[in-house]
Amino acid sequence: MKSKQTVPFFHRTDVDSSLDGLNPAFRSPFVRALARLDAQGIAYHVQETSRSEARARELQMRGTGIVRSLHRLGLAADVLPAENFWAPASHPFWAAYRDALEAEGLTWGGHFSRVDMPHAQFLSAQRDREVWAAANAGTLDALLATV
Ligand SMILES: [Zn+2]
Numbered sequence: 654m655k656s657k658q659t660v661p662f663f664h665r666t667d668v669d670s671s672l673d674g675l676n677p678a679f680r681s682p683f684v685r686a687l688a689r690l691d692a693q694g695i696a697y698h699v700q701e702t703s704r705s706e707a708r709a710r711e712l713q714m715r716g717t718g719i720v721r722s723l724h725r726l727g728l729a730a731d732v733l734p735a736e737n738f739w740a741p742a743s744h745p746f747w748a749a750y751r752d753a754l755e756a757e758g759l760t761w762g763g764h765f766s767r768v769d770m771p772h773a774q775f776l777s778a779q780r781d782r783e784v785w786a787a788a789n790a791g792t793l794d795a796l797l798a799t800v
Contacts, residue, residue, distance in 0.1 A: 655709075667705070667708055667788050668700070668701050669701065669702050669703045669704065669705075670683065670699050670700060670701055670702055671702060671703075672699070672702060672730075674702060674703035674727055674729035675702050675703060675727045675728075675730065676726060676728050676797065677727070678728070678775060678798075678800070679727065679728045679730075679759075679774070679775040680727075680779075680799040682757035682758055682759055683730055683757070683759065683773060684698070685757050686753040686756065686757045686759060686773070687699075687732075687753070689751050689752075689753035689756060689757075690749060690750065693749060695734075695749050695750075696734070696735035696736060696745075697732050697733065697735055697750070698732065698733045698735045699730060699731075699732055700731040700732060700733050700771060700792075701724065701730065701731045701739075702720060702724070702727070702729075702730045702731075703724060703725070703776075704724035704725050705707075705725070706725060708723050709724065709725050710729060711719075712786070721729050721781065721785050723774045723775065723781065723784065724786075726784065726788055726793065727774060728774055728775040728776070728784065729773060729774035729775070730772075730773050731771040731772050731773070732750060732773065732775075734746035734747075734750075734769055734772050741770075742763075742770065743748070747763060747770050750773075751763055753777070754773050759773050759774065759775065759796060760773065760774050760775070760776060760778065761773060762774070762778050765778055775797075775800070776800065783796070784796065
């Protein structure tokens with residue numbers, strides 16, 4: 654039997670780590686949060702930004718994501734400590750990352766009931782349903798303009 658080839662997640666070619674596809678409403682404060690890390694000399698790696706529906710479905714099947722992720726709307730990104738992608742929760746990077754995000758009014762996934770420490774998103778998870786309803790109605794920009 655041929656063994657299944659596994660590709661490290663950080664080398665996957667279908668992962669978008671460009672800031673270009675992010676919604677400007679999220680991109681601006683996210684870039685400022687990263688600048689806060691730069692100012693402290695904290696090295697980071699932007700792992701994933703925008704996400705296709707196909708990839709979101711794949712991650713949900715694997716149990717490591719949700720179909721209705723804000724990544725699909727360009728309103729979320731995942732960041733890892735450059736020195737150690739597998740840094741434990743106690744690593745000082747996470748507190749610095751949390752503080753940088755929250756200083757810019759962003760939501761950190763480390764507070765989610767299903768903890769997701771690399772994850773940053775524009776609004777609180779409690780508003781995900783509202784955001785998706787607006788996206789489906791074509792009124793996302795109007796909603797984001799009110800934030
Ligand atoms: Zn994420």
